[in-house]
Amino acid sequence: MLFIDCQVFDEADMLLCGSFQNQVIRLINMFRHDEKLLSWTSQSTADNASEVDLETLPQDALEQDEESPNDASQDDDEEIESLSEEEELEEGNEDGVSVQKKGWRRVLKPYDRSKQYIFVAATLPANGKRTAGAVLKRMFPDARWVNGNYLHRHNPRLERKWFEVTVDSQVDALIEAVKHGVESETSDSNDVSRTMVFANTVEAVEAVAKILERAGIECYRYHKDASLEERAGMLDDFREKGGIFVCTDAAARGVDIPNISHVIQADFATSAVDFLHRVGRTGRAGQHGVVTSLYTESNRDLVSAIREAEKLGRPVETAFSRKRGFRNKLKKRSKLQFASQ
Structure with a gap:
């Protein structure tokens, strides 16, 4: 089995917004699947992951740990952006299954990452919860951000x-x-x-x-x-x-x-x-x-x-x-x- 330890996403702002967003996040979740299994099965002490039988856990349940934004059919942008992080967790998705998803997240969230993800973009808007920058900050809260001096600024040349x-x-x-x-x-x-x-x-x-x-x-x-x-x-x-x-x-x-x-x-x-x-x-x-x-x-x-x-x-x-x-x-x-x- 070929193990991929580094994935690079070019034009990340386009891939993580609009009609591409759900498909790309699903792809990232697929890459993370073996990361989770490797991490959880290697744990020697009983912690959050010990509450779950990983062998019988369905793929969908594993993916629920990650970002799963709703489709593009959303209300006005300002209403979405006005929600706080706490309100977002309470609200869940449009099907009203937030309680179950919060439960999975409490149990499955911790795991050791064994892959590197590199996202490259000339622009990376972060205003609003559905923008590419905001999505990346939620998915990779410990990520290292590297940018040039003129990101989103006037080029003096x-x-x-x-x-x-x-x-x-x-x-x-x-x-x-x-x-x-x-x-x-x-x-x-x-x-x-x-x-x-x-x-x-x-x-x-x-x-x-x-x-x-x-x-x-x-x-x-x-x-x-x-x-x-x-x-x-x-x-x-x-x-x-x-x-x-x-x-x-x-x-x-x-x-x-x-x-x-x-x-x-x-x-x-x-x-x-x-x-x-x-x-x-x-x-x-x-x-x-x-x-x-x-x-x-x-x-x-x-x-x-x-x-x-x-x-x-x-x-x-x-x-x-x-x-x-x-x-x-x-x-x-x-x-x-x-x-x-």
């Missing part, structure tokens, strides 16, 4: 440009930003020019690409509707030849293209977390970069929160804690009007 646009000015502002970026990059360096242009939806990516092509600017299209082979080919070409890379947030995580000097938000990000991942594509490994953000009136509140945090030298976490209704409103209203041009 980035030059930020902010432009509030309207339906009438949006297209011209985009074309000017792309052309200006290309001209400045080619004049300042002998290296190839690389610019990433972000839009929020597949439809917006296609619309932006068509506008740029009509303006005589060739570009790549990168989104989920392209096959894995097509996306891999585009990444290789962009890495080698440079150019304009129009994409959704599918390219904001887990894609390492060196020497990207310019990131343009044709659509402003729908959350501060997505914003940080987008701008993190440039200014990497000690280099400098430029970020041009186009935003509309519907994005103004989020932009103000991000800029205020940067101005005060504080983490952008202050912009994380937005009501679900606010986020949904942004998602609906911030779809780029390029499609109608």
Whole structure:
């Protein structure tokens, strides 16, 4: 039997929230199963674990010791976040079986860990009990937290440009930003020019690409509707030849293209977390970069929160804690009007 003693979870904030959360936590519980058996069966004195016959204990009972968040269908975020830890234990889950689960937790909680779990993320929100950071703190209360100096903060190597646009000015502002970026990059360096242009939806990516092509600017299209082979080919070409890379947030995580000097938000990000991942594509490994953000009136509140945090030298976490209704409103209203041009 192969014993795995170290598990690494990349993009941990995405894996431990939303629709991924329950499945990933179940996977962690599976990894912990043999840890528990090894620990409990090796105990020589009678303690909490001696109250249980481990050989006859069902798998479900073992998993109840771990985090088991409810599905995403929850009440308003503020109501969830207002619950104290004590209230959370008393409330249990939606099926009303909290008494039984508390009993299992009292008996099964203690065990010696024999595996190492490493969770890696560029952003790790901890506001609210269902965020990735809060989940990790409950599951691994003794974990060691390691982070860089600029976690959730303004990167001083980035030059930020902010432009509030309207339906009438949006297209011209985009074309000017792309052309200006290309001209400045080619004049300042002998290296190839690389610019990433972000839009929020597949439809917006296609619309932006068509506008740029009509303006005589060739570009790549990168989104989920392209096959894995097509996306891999585009990444290789962009890495080698440079150019304009129009994409959704599918390219904001887990894609390492060196020497990207310019990131343009044709659509402003729908959350501060997505914003940080987008701008993190440039200014990497000690280099400098430029970020041009186009935003509309519907994005103004989020932009103000991000800029205020940067101005005060504080983490952008202050912009994380937005009501679900606010986020949904942004998602609906911030779809780029390029499609109608």
